[in-house]
Amino acid sequence: MKHLIFAAGIFGATTAIADVPELTVYTYDSFVSDWGPGPQVKEAFEATCGCTLKLVGIEDGAALLARVRLEGTNTDADVVLGLDTNLITVAKGTGLFAPHAIVADYTLPIDWADDTFVPYDWGYFAFVHNADTPAPTNFKALADSDTKIVIQDPRSSTPGLGLLMWVKAAYGDEAPMIWEGLSDNIITVTKGWSEAYGLFLEGEADMVLSYTTSPAYHLIAEEDASKAAAAFDEGHYMQVEVAAKLASTDQPDLADQFLAFMVSDAFQTIIPTTNWMYPAVTPASGLPDGFDTLITPEKSLLLSADEASALRDKALDEWLNALSR
Amino acid sequence: MAERAQPLSATPGRAAAFVVAAVILGTLLAVAWRAEAGRGLGPSDWAALRFTLVQASLSAVLSVALGIPVARALARRRFPGRRALIALLGAPFILPVIVAILGLLQIFGRSGWLSHLTVSLGLPPVQIYGLHGVVLAHVFFNLPLATRLILQAWQEVPAEQFRLAAQLNLGPLAMIRLIEWPVLRRSCPGALAVVFAICLTSFAVALTLGGGPRATTLELAIYQAFRFDFDLGRAAMLSGIQLLLTGCTALLALRLSRGDGFASGLDRALQRWDGKSTLAKGLDTFWISLAALFLLLPLLAIVLAGVGGLTTLPSSVASAALVSVATALGSTVILLLLALPMAAAVALGRGGLIELCGILGLAASPLVIGTGLFILIRPVADPFMLALPVTALVNAVMALPFALRILVPQARSVVARYSRLALSLDMSHRSFATMVLLPRMRAQIGFAAGLAAALSMGDLGVIALFADAEMATLPLQIYRLMGAYRMQDANAAALLLLILSMAAFWLLDRGGRRHAEL
Known part of the structure; x- marks a missing residue:
């Protein structure tokens, strides 16, 4: 009212x-x-x-x-x-x-x-998948597999930009090659996180770009343990x-x-x-039950604010070039 | 030179057109004026322009090309549930984009119903992502609109003409030449222009179904300029290109659609004697079934996804629904206040510029309008306090092009038929409007009002730019539910929105046609 x-x-x-x-x-x-x-x-x-x-x-x-x-x-x-x-x-x-x-x-x-x-x-960016299907363990393995992913557009979405920085932080000048390898895995690019996650839940893709904490929602709020985040050995971007x-x-x-x-x-x-x-x-009461089941990346990746801002336009160009072919 | 006497005044129409132009161009100027030095248009912007033109042209041509046989079939046939079908066919048009995309993908997606079918037949799953997917989605959105616009032109043919055609025993070819071709000539250019303009500003649909940055449209480039680069000058420039393209298309369409109306009739009940052959019946059945399947299956998917959660919806969704209904009503009133005088002025033959103003609403980027209004309102009032009235106004301006397409042809023929009589009776402008024009346009007013209410209900519009915690419309609440992982609730809220939009459309459209045939 x-x-x-x-x-x-x-x-x-x-x-x-x-x-x-x-x-x-x-x-x-x-x-x-x-x-x-x-x-x-x-x-x-x-x-x-x-x-x-x-x-x-x-x-x-x-x-x-x-x-x-x-x-x-x-x-x-x-x-x-x-x-x-x-x-x-x-x-x-x-x-x-x-x-x-x-x-x-x-x-x-x-x-x-x-x-x-x-x-x-x-949080850590991560690809979320159904726990009963095996997931690749890094970007190269993902590119070589026929796993289908849905990601967000870096021009309109924060996670989308995060993925750009993730690949850049992990691979530097090799980033364009990684994107070319990924181009046949990406079924589509969405405007925002909600669209991408919705497509994943509908079964359009095997994995979606989200956060390592996403499975906690399904576990805690829906008592559904069927979602998992794929641990990538390059490290996860924060x-x-x-x-x-x-x-x-x-x-x-x-x-x-x-x-x-x-x-x-x-x-x-x-x-x-x-x-x-x-x-x-972390509050004195600790994290809620369920958060202990989440993956903990072995390596945290984060470009400094200045690096991220300097690399942003170049990384976007590389992404556009690799995916617009 | 003395002005020819007219049964009505064109001044209110001119004033309304001025308001609309002020909203659209004023906001664009406000954004441009606020711009700092930017980098101007780059190669990627031109690529976006190319892609936008290609997909919008294909979508418009295909929507209208398919709309013609469907409208023809619906005009010729009477069957139980026909009215309900026509109303339901309009549903895709009023769905929030995200809901429609998810519904469409339930049918055509990689794990959709169609893919299940092809896989069980040993074929690969349907490959929906690409230019063809963009066009498919746009046809899904716009086929109903194209069909309705063409169907309406068909209904404007007086019943006497079909009677005369039957008495003269006209064959199918003669029917096409004497009745159907003029109908199409009058309605198709306008329908093409409207669908083209809608597809011009497409963003989320084109990107999602286009499969990646290849499918970058102008609207996405505007979004990028504004959000990624904070380059307001480029955003304004790109928005200006959109307006220019739409303006040129509209002018072309208006030029092409000039055609004589049909002579007047006595409004007797329509009866059709043509199209009785088995072949014609078979073809009509085919087209109606095809359109119904194509448009209704994704709706069915949306209903099935949402129906389970409908009874457990959070109360905040209900209050958002009330806000949406109130906004839609406000928007409908504003729309009629703008559209009726404008339609009357166009009917008097002073229309070129007014019709142009009317169609620009389609091409205006919601982001630019919203930002521009924000810049303009902020010095004088708190934009957040005005969020709902502003949303209602913008929704009305966006619905105006459709309303004019619906209202103008009938207003034109009423003025053509009755103005001499009215002048000879020395009727006042007011009496002509209330006793002749409005009663004769009831069906069209109902349709336009229904469409405006439904569109406003389903449109996220500018509310996302202005909303605060205390207030949300239903589409915004759906996005919020999705953003909070609550897909079940979001599906149910989307179904609620679908029901409300359809109910608003049905009530208003029905109210206008209580005795009329459609």
């Missing part, structure tokens, strides 16, 4: 003037959805901050950054939550973000020392999701408070079973 009342408010009356401070956080759409972390995060933060937390969902990380750039210094956002390492350099280049003073005991597989962006969760305070915020203290809350147990316990990623700081 609240949606209706809200809608009625939009069509008609003006909104009530808030007598408590409001913190506006721009994030991606799946974060704010009823099944994402948003509702619980809002409740937990509002219980302690004496404020209203306004979460605004904007498609995905890339759209989020585009929106903030579009709004520039007079953006309504106080905090942006949901960029990843591929976007950090560009984001910093805009000069819109302010440094932070958060200190946390991160449980990331890598060291984190960025003065502007605070990580809140992370996605680290980050948040930062806007330099133009009119609520700097509240924004700092939110970032500190973000790396606390209250926030971090929400992440695993709503965002289906690893928390950036």
Whole structure:
């Protein structure tokens, strides 16, 4: 019902003037959805901050950054939550973000020392397949097999770009050859993650590009152990999701408070079973049951933000050339 | 030179066309104005343009070519369930893209029903991904529209003409020459232009079924310019190319579709005496069955996938459904306010520019419109508070081209038939509109309103650019469910959306044709 009342408010009356401070956080759409972390995060933060937390969902990380750039210094956002390492350099280049003073005991597989962006969760990209079918153990074996995969377009999707970086980080200048080898395995490329995952669940492909944590959803929420992530021996590329305070915020203290809350147990316990990623700081209660069944890659791959930004256009050209033949 | 006396004023139509042009071109200019220095158009953009033109042309030609025999068969035959079939055939057109793709792949995909059939016959599975897959999907979306537009032209032939043809014992060839060819000549160019323009802005369908970056369309290039490169200038330029292409096609189509209308009749019940031969009956049965199978099987797949979860849908889906219904109603009202005066102005013969404005809505990139509106609204109001009205407005502008295709021919013939009488009776503009024009256009208004409501209901539109946590339309909620791995719920919500869209279409379309024959 609240949606209706809200809608009625939009069509008609003006909104009530808030007598408590409001913190506006721009994030991606799946974060704010009823099944994402948003509702619980809002409740937990509002219980302690004496404020209203306004979460605004904007498609995905890339759209989020585009929106903030579009709004520039007079953006309504106080905090942006949901960029990843591929976007950090560009984001910093805009000069819109302010440094932070958060200190946390991160449980990331890598060291984190960025003065502007605070990580809140992370995951490994991986190909998800049906557990009862054998999966190749690296990109070369995949290219040699007749396993059919569906991936996302790096131009419109964050995981798609992640795969580009994965191949680049693992193979460097050999990346074009890998893509040529993969071209007959890729049945199609989709706009976003949802389309690709949907196609996989319908049986259109043997494997789909997703995360090592995807099988945890099926196991925990659906009690279905039939999905597995294929471990690749080149290592798995990481996605680290980050948040930062806007330099133009009119609520700097509240924004700092939110970032500190973000790396606390209250926030971090929400992440695993709503965002289906690893928390950036493992909470005292540990990870939920089921996460222990997930594969742990032997090697973590991650290009630094500067490398990723420098290699991005070249990697995209290689990908386009190899797959457009 | 004194203006010829007219039974109506064209001014409201001009004003409506101005509003539409302002929305489409104003948003484009807003994006261009906000642009920083970019890299201009590159070779990949030209490749995208080429692919876009090829797939859109093929899709348009094929949709209309197949639509002709189907419409002809539906115009000639009466059978139980015909109305329901015609309404159902329209369903693919109003489905959210992602739902339609999944439904289509359940039939034509590598593990689809058709592949099961071919594999059990010892053949390889169906290979759907490629240019042919893109065209197949676009025909799936647009064949119903092409069929409806052509069928409608057929219905506009007065019953007396068929009676006269039967009295004169006209053979099939004479029927084609004297009645059917003029029908097609009047309706096909417009249908071609509309389908072409729709396919021009295709993105997710073309990419997914095209099998990879070979199938990059202009809309994807816009997306890339905006999201990947944040190059607003290039996004605006590419969007301008889309508008230009659509504009040229529309002008060409308008020029070609000029043809005399049929003389007036007495609106008596239609009865057909032609097409009684066994061959004609067999052919008509074939075309109707083929279209029904092609269009209804993927729908059946969607129904089967969703029906199990329908009763356990989360309550947030229900409230999203209410938001969607409200938005669709608002959108329909806006659409009629824009489309009716515009159709009347076109019928008065002042139409070229107005019709052009009307068709541009098809070619406008939703991303550019949404971003442009955002840039324009932000200095004066909170865009998030206006998310639903803006979505309703954009949906109306996008549905306008269809509405005009539907409304204009009938408005034209009403004005042609009754304007002299109205002038001789010294009828006021208002009386002519309310007592002559609108009642005679009831069927077309119902159809246009139904289509607009259903389209608005099913379209993700610009809401994704504006939504916040508290509010979502049903298509957005479907995407959210999918994004949260909840494919079962997403399937059920998609079925709910299908039911709601069809119900809205059925009610409005039916309401317009209470006595009419269709």
